[in-house]
Amino acid sequence: MNIEMIEAAAARLAGHARRTPLLSSPFLDEIAGRRVLVKPECLQLTGSFKFRGAWSAISALDPAVRARGVIAFSSGNHAQGVALAAKMHGAPSVIIMPSDAPQLKLANTRAFGAEVVTYDRANEDRDEIGARLSAERGLTLIKPFDEPQVIAGQGTAGLEIAEDLLEMGITEAEVLVCCGGGGLTSGVALACADRAPGLRVRPVEPEGFDDVTRSLAAGEILRNASMSGGICDAIVTPQPGNLTFPIMSEHCGPGLVVSDEEALQAMAQAFLRLKVVAEPGGAVALAAALTRTDSLQGDTVVAMISGGNVDPAMFARALATL
Known part of the structure; x- marks a missing residue:
């Protein structure tokens, strides 16, 4: 992995992905005791x-390989990304999803034209299923995180974060990222x-x-003892990736951990103050920005809301915390 690969991916994504902004609210700043950019x-x-x-990986495939189709395993967000990126490239896709994934994510993945294969998260190995189907059908496996092009x-x-912060004159900040694999x-x-080494x-x-x-x-690398039981399905993975862990070890600061209740409260604040919808796993970075203030350095924190694919019942549960 290197910055040149990221720059090349950005060039392939141009005109296809959205450049998301940095949002702010004085109410969030007051809660956090520092400037919060989301x-x-x-x-x-x-x-x-x-x-x-998903677009980066699929667009980098040889056209003949891409035409045979791709396969992915995901609790829902990678599934939808691969399904849409494959559809936009005119390629078939098979997505392996846990049977307990949110119904919205299952439905959306099918709506993007993917064939969905479900599995028991607690008793079946999605990696084994993916490898077997890939071999049987000649599909290219697009891994959810431990893949260079992904x-x-x-x-x-x-x-985008580095460019936008530098444009604002901000050279030092904590950048909080919702993390699975x-x-x-x-x-x-x-x-x-590479772009802004003052960001942590x-x-x-x-x-x-x-x-x-x-x-x-x-x-x-350490594993999770369990793969079920929480509400943050989007970022529940067995362990860090073999490719991602060395990068994080070299370039990241210490991790932060929040409760499910704090994630729900962050979802509510994101809706109330920024008018955006976050799912539980997508809200943990904002939760940390608002509640782990003593563990953060400096007067600016960037929190990424990584996803907003939440079932109505779960979103109502979050709003009930207000």
């Missing part, structure tokens, strides 16, 4: 940052390290699924 990737195509990596695509969000976090960290990228995870935070502290 990058709403919930406004990205398919409702999350995952479209960036990391490069996610890193384009980091280029680390594709987004590592891509953003690589981009910021920090992964944020939900309690009980803090494998990246624990791994960074231990200096080695």
